[in-house]
Amino acid sequence: MEKKSLLIAQSGGPSAAINATLAGVIAAAQKSPEVDRILGSRHGIEGALHKNCIDLTDFSELEKLKATPAMALGSCRFKLPGDFSDPIYEQIRQNLEELGVGYFLYIGGNDSMDTVSKLSDYYAGKPGAPVVVGLPKTIDNDLPACDHTPGYGSAARYLAMTVEELIRDTAIYALPSVTIVEIMGRDAGWLTLAAGLPRLRGGTKPDFIILPEKPFDEDDFLEAVRRRMADTHNIVVVVSEGIRDHSGAYVGAGAKSGAVDTFGHLYLSGVGKYLERLVKEKIGCKVRSIEVNLMQRCASHVASQADLEESFAVGAHGVRLALEGASGRMAVILRGEGDGEYRFYCGSADIKACANQERLVPEKWFDLENPSVQKEICDYLLPLIKGAAPQFRDEYGFADYVIFD
C-alpha cells in the first residue's frame, strides 16, 4: 500500500464549529494507515499555492481544537479561475506532487465548494491525481443536499439565548418600545428562524420574525406593529439582514436613502438601522436596533455540543470519502428517520449540487403563526442546538484556544 499525504484547508467565513471538522479530519487521518502525513494548508487554497503548510501528523490537542472558534489554519476569499490552462493550476499541481498529497480536503461554504469543484474537474482523468473532497461549513445553513450544515447549530444556540436575554432587557420599562434585532443571512432565513425560537417554541416574543425569503412590505409591517402595540409594550423584531421589497431591492440599502457622510460616501446602513428610523418616523415610539454582528458566528462559549460532535463526525467522514477515491464529492449531514428520535448520519453529495447554490427556508414554513409549522420548525431545530459544549476556560472565562503561529 502506497502511503500518501493528506492536505486539509479551511476557507470562507468563520464559525464556532469549523475547527471541530478540522479536528475530525485529523483524528480520522491519524487512524488511517494509508495516510503517512497530515498537512494543514494555511489560508485555504493559498497555502497550497504558496506551499505554506504546517505538519499536523502528530497534533494531539483535538478536544481543545474542537472548542476553538474561527479557523485555526486561517482562511481566504480566493476564487480559482475558470480556465484550467491558467498557470495557477500547474503551480498547485506541482506543489501537491512535491508534498506527496494524495488527498486534499477542503472545508468551506457555498463559495469554497467552487474551489473543490474546479480542482476535482482539473484533476479528472489525470493519473495519480489527488482525491479532492469537500467538507461543509456555514452558519447560514444554506448548503443544498444536506439536512443542515456544521456551524449552524452553534450560531442558532447563541441567537436563541441572546434574543431570550434581549427580551428580558426590553421588558423593563412600562413604555411602548420597538427593538429590532438584525440577524445574518442575506438570502436564507435559517438564522432568523433560530432567533425566533423563543416564540416558536411557545413564548410570545419575538413579536415579529421576518425572513428574507418573503417580500417585505413596509406598510404592512408598520400596520402590524401598530396592531401589536395594543397587546404589548415591548415589541421585539428579529429580521434578516437580507430582506427585499416587492421589486427585489434590499430594504434599507444606502442607495435608497441617498444619505452621504463627511467623506462623500453613501451610508450603507443595515436593515436594522433602516427599520429603526422607519418606526421612529412613522410610529414615533422608543426604537432601538441591534446588529448581532460577528458574535453570532464566533461565540464558541455557547457552542452547541450536538453541532461540535456532528462537525467532528463529518470531518472524519470526509477522510473516508477521500480514501474511497470519491473526488468531487462533499460530505454532508443527513437526518435519520423513522423512530421519532433525532439521529444524524453522514453521507455525500455531488459537489456540483452544492457549489455556488443556496438552500432557502421552505415556503411551507412561512406561516410562522401556525402551531403545526412552529412544531415542525422546533422538531427540526432543537436537536441541532442541544447540549452545552465542553469549554477549555479558566475561572475568569478566558479560553485556552489552539493557535497555530
Add this chain to the structure above:
Amino acid sequence: MEKKSLLIAQSGGPSAAINATLAGVIAAAQKSPEVDRILGSRHGIEGALHKNCIDLTDFSELEKLKATPAMALGSCRFKLPGDFSDPIYEQIRQNLEELGVGYFLYIGGNDSMDTVSKLSDYYAGKPGAPVVVGLPKTIDNDLPACDHTPGYGSAARYLAMTVEELIRDTAIYALPSVTIVEIMGRDAGWLTLAAGLPRLRGGTKPDFIILPEKPFDEDDFLEAVRRRMADTHNIVVVVSEGIRDHSGAYVGAGAKSGAVDTFGHLYLSGVGKYLERLVKEKIGCKVRSIEVNLMQRCASHVASQADLEESFAVGAHGVRLALEGASGRMAVILRGEGDGEYRFYCGSADIKACANQERLVPEKWFDLENPSVQKEICDYLLPLIKGAAPQFRDEYGFADYVIFD
C-alpha cells in the same frame, strides 16, 4: 417590636446582577423579625406612586431570581421634582403609610440615587417616616464611594470573553484589517478596560484600548494604526462610545458629519461607525465596526459568579442598614486590604456622595502600555469576573427565568 413592611424597587438600566441584589434583599428581609411584609414596587418609584406592588413575603425562588437578567420588578426613568411641596410627595407618603412601609430600599445607579436622596430629605425629621436606603447597580462601574458596582463584573466578563472570540474571528484572513468594537460607558472607561483584558493580562490584542477619560486625537490614532500595521494584519480596537476630542465634543456625533437620512434626520451614528469610515477613508484597508449593544448588560449566560454573590450580599446589607435606621445612605461594596487575597465587604456611604456623580478611571491607569499599570488593572478587575455563575437552563440553553406578571 412594631413590625413594618419593607418596600423594594429597581430603577435605571438593566444588568445581569440587579436581580441578585433584589434576591439578597428578599432573603435578608425574610429572616428579619422586624419585617412583616415584603413588597415589590413595580417600575421603580412609579409603583410607590400608583400603589402598584406585588407581595414577595413568601417568595422562594431566590437562586433562580439571582440568575435572571434585567429587572424582575420592572424599571422607570422618573426624576422626582426638586420641590417637596409637589403633590407627588404627599401621594407617595400616603401610599407608603397605607402599605405600612417602614423601610424603602431602592436599587439603581447614579440617577436613581437622586430619588433616594430626595425621598430621604423629604422624610427627614418627619415622625414615623420610613427609612430610605439606596442599593447600588450599574454596569458602568462609575458610582463614587465604592470599590466597584454590582453588575460591572458580569458585563466585564462578557466583554472580555467576547473580545477574545472576536480576536479569533478577525485573525483568519492574511489581509490588513481593522475591527472596531464600540463599548458602553459614555464618560467612564471601566467597561472598555474590561474589553481590553485579553491584552492587559498579557496578550497582544486588542491593539488599541481607547478610554473616554483621555481626549481623542484622530491624527494620532490614524498614525498609530498605520505604525501597528507593520507588525500585525488584524488590528482590533476597543473604544468607549463616549470618547471626545480636545474641544470636549463627542467624536462621531451625527451633527459633525451633517449627514441626513430619508426622513431628514441627522444620522446619530456611534463612534464605532464614525471611526470605521475614518479608517476606510484615510487608510483604505478592510474595516468593520461592531457595537456590542445591549448584550453587554443582559448576557446573564456568562454572568460572573463573584458579581452575583456580591450583588446578593449588598442587597442583604441594605436591609441591615434599613433596620439600623440609616436613612439617606447607600450600601456599597468595598475591598479588603492587607493579605494580598481578594476579599470584599459591604459598607455604606452618604447618598449625597453618590447621587448624580461619576467615578472615572484614574489618570494613573491611562498608560496602558506600562506593565505595572497592566498588573494593577488586572489585580483590580480579575476578582470581579471570577467564576461561572450557576445557570437555570435546559439542554437547549433556554433559561428558566423569574418573571412576575
